[in-house]
Amino acid sequence: MSITAESPARVTPSRTYSRWASLVVLCAGTLMTILDGNIVTVAMPAIQTDLGFSGPGLAWVVNAYLVPFGGLLLLAGRLGDLVGRKRMFTAGLAVFTAASVLAGLATSQTVLIAARAVQGAGGATASAVVLGMLVSLFPEPHEQARAIAVFSAVGAAGGALGTFLGGALTQTLSWHWIFLINLPIGIAAWLAAMRVLAPESGAGLGKGADFPGAALITGALMLTVYVIVGSGSRDLTATLLLAGLALALFAAFTIRQACAARPLLRLRLFRSRLLTSANAVQILMIGTMYGFQFIGALYVQRVLGFGELATGMAFLPAPVTIGLLMLGLSARTIGWFGAYRVLLAGLALIIAGMALLSRAPADGSYVEDVLPPLLLLSAGFAAAMPALTGLAMSGARDEDAGLASGLFNTTQVVGGSLGLAVLSTLAATRTHGLLRQGAGLVTATAAGYRLAFLVGTGLAVGAGALAAVALRSKVPTSTRRRGRV
Structure with missing residues (x-):
C-alpha cells in the first residue's frame, strides 16, 4: 500500500499499549453489531407471539436491520476516509446504542421495525471503518496479521455467540433483553473509544x-x-x-x-484484482456460513426437537473453537504458510463440514450429525476468514482503506443475505413439495434442510475454486514463504 498527497494521516500511536487498546475498543464495538445480527434469530417466535407479527411480517424484524446496514456500509466507509474514521465509529456506536434501547422498549410492531432500521444505520456507520483503522494502526505485516486474526475471531465467534445469548436471554428473561443488553456495552465502548482511539482529521469532504x-x-x-x-x-x-x-x-x-x-468511489479500486477477487470469494463463503448458521439452528430445533436455550448451547462449541484457533494459531499459521494456502485449507474444511451436514437424517442426533460438521466448519472459518481479510485489505491503498473496509463489509452482508435467501427458499420449497406428497412433517423438513446444505456445499466448492484460481498469482511466492500478505 502507498500513501499519496490526498491520504488521511496514518495513525501511528507512540505506545504499543495504545494500539492494542484501540484494537480492543474496535472489537467491542464490532462484537455488539455482529451479536445483534444473530441474537434475534432464536427470539423470533417469542417476538411473534408478544407483538402479533404475521409470518411475512416477522421477517422484517431481520430485514429492517439488514437493508440499511448493507446499503450504507460503502458510503460510511468513504465518509470515514473524508471526515475521520474515529468520528464515524463513535457516531455509529451512539446511534446503534440509542436504537437498541428503543427496540428493547418496543411494544408495537412499528416501533420495533423502525428501531431495527436505525440500528442498521448505526451498525453500518460503526462497522464500515473498522478494518481501515486496523490496517492503519498495524502497518507491519506480522502485527497486522495478528490484529486481523483477533478482529476476525471476535466477528466470527460473535455471530455464533449471538445464537447462544439469544436463547439464554429470551428463555430466562424476555426477548426485550436481547436489545437492552447493548446499552451498557455501547456506553462502555463509546467512552473507551473517545479516550483510546487516536483522532483522524480525514482528507476533507472536498476530496470526495x-x-x-x-x-x-x-x-x-x-x-x-x-x-x-x-x-x-x-x-x-x-x-x-x-x-x-x-x-x-x-x-x-x-x-x-x-x-x-x-x-465518491475511485473506480481504480476495482483494478486491484486481489481486492476484487477476495470480495467475490467472500460472497460465496459467507453465503455458505450464514446458511449453515440459520438452517442449522432450525434443524436442531425442528428436527431434533431442541428448545431455545438448548439450541444456543448446541452452537456454543462454534465460538469457542473459532476463538481458540483464531487467537492461538491463525496469525502464526499465516506467517508459516502464507494467507493463500491457509485460505484454501480453511475452505476445504468448510466444504467437508457442509458435505457432512447434507447427510443429516430425520432421526439424527446432535453428537453424530451436528457436532462433527459444526467443528469442521468452525475450524475452517477460523482459518479462512483472517487470511481472506488480510488478502482483501492488502489490495487497497491507504487513502482508500476506509472505502475498502466498507466494501469488504458490504460483500459480507450481500453474501450472507443472498446465501440465506437462496438456501432457506430451497429448503422451504422442498419441504412443501414433500408435504403435498404425503410425507411426514419431520421427514419433509429434514429433507428440505439436506437440500439446502447440499447447495451450500456447492457454494463452498465455488469459493474454493475461485480462490485457487484468482488469488494464487496475486501473492508472490517469496511473500508467501515469509508469511507476508
Whole structure:
C-alpha cells in the first residue's frame, strides 16, 4: 500500500499499549453489531407471539436491520476516509446504542421495525471503518496479521455467540433483553473509544463529497439487499423488476463516478484484482456460513426437537473453537504458510463440514450429525476468514482503506443475505413439495434442510475454486514463504 498527497494521516500511536487498546475498543464495538445480527434469530417466535407479527411480517424484524446496514456500509466507509474514521465509529456506536434501547422498549410492531432500521444505520456507520483503522494502526505485516486474526475471531465467534445469548436471554428473561443488553456495552465502548482511539482529521469532504453518487450507490445497495431478503415473499416478476432497477442504479452510479471531478468511489479500486477477487470469494463463503448458521439452528430445533436455550448451547462449541484457533494459531499459521494456502485449507474444511451436514437424517442426533460438521466448519472459518481479510485489505491503498473496509463489509452482508435467501427458499420449497406428497412433517423438513446444505456445499466448492484460481498469482511466492500478505 502507498500513501499519496490526498491520504488521511496514518495513525501511528507512540505506545504499543495504545494500539492494542484501540484494537480492543474496535472489537467491542464490532462484537455488539455482529451479536445483534444473530441474537434475534432464536427470539423470533417469542417476538411473534408478544407483538402479533404475521409470518411475512416477522421477517422484517431481520430485514429492517439488514437493508440499511448493507446499503450504507460503502458510503460510511468513504465518509470515514473524508471526515475521520474515529468520528464515524463513535457516531455509529451512539446511534446503534440509542436504537437498541428503543427496540428493547418496543411494544408495537412499528416501533420495533423502525428501531431495527436505525440500528442498521448505526451498525453500518460503526462497522464500515473498522478494518481501515486496523490496517492503519498495524502497518507491519506480522502485527497486522495478528490484529486481523483477533478482529476476525471476535466477528466470527460473535455471530455464533449471538445464537447462544439469544436463547439464554429470551428463555430466562424476555426477548426485550436481547436489545437492552447493548446499552451498557455501547456506553462502555463509546467512552473507551473517545479516550483510546487516536483522532483522524480525514482528507476533507472536498476530496470526495459526491452527494449524487452517494444517493445512487446507497439506493442501489439498499434495493439489492431488499430484493434478496424479500425474494421468498414476492412473485418472480416483481423480484426481476426490482433487480433490474437496482442494476440501473448501479450503472448510473458507475457512469457518475467515471465523470465526476471528485468521485465518491475511485473506480481504480476495482483494478486491484486481489481486492476484487477476495470480495467475490467472500460472497460465496459467507453465503455458505450464514446458511449453515440459520438452517442449522432450525434443524436442531425442528428436527431434533431442541428448545431455545438448548439450541444456543448446541452452537456454543462454534465460538469457542473459532476463538481458540483464531487467537492461538491463525496469525502464526499465516506467517508459516502464507494467507493463500491457509485460505484454501480453511475452505476445504468448510466444504467437508457442509458435505457432512447434507447427510443429516430425520432421526439424527446432535453428537453424530451436528457436532462433527459444526467443528469442521468452525475450524475452517477460523482459518479462512483472517487470511481472506488480510488478502482483501492488502489490495487497497491507504487513502482508500476506509472505502475498502466498507466494501469488504458490504460483500459480507450481500453474501450472507443472498446465501440465506437462496438456501432457506430451497429448503422451504422442498419441504412443501414433500408435504403435498404425503410425507411426514419431520421427514419433509429434514429433507428440505439436506437440500439446502447440499447447495451450500456447492457454494463452498465455488469459493474454493475461485480462490485457487484468482488469488494464487496475486501473492508472490517469496511473500508467501515469509508469511507476508
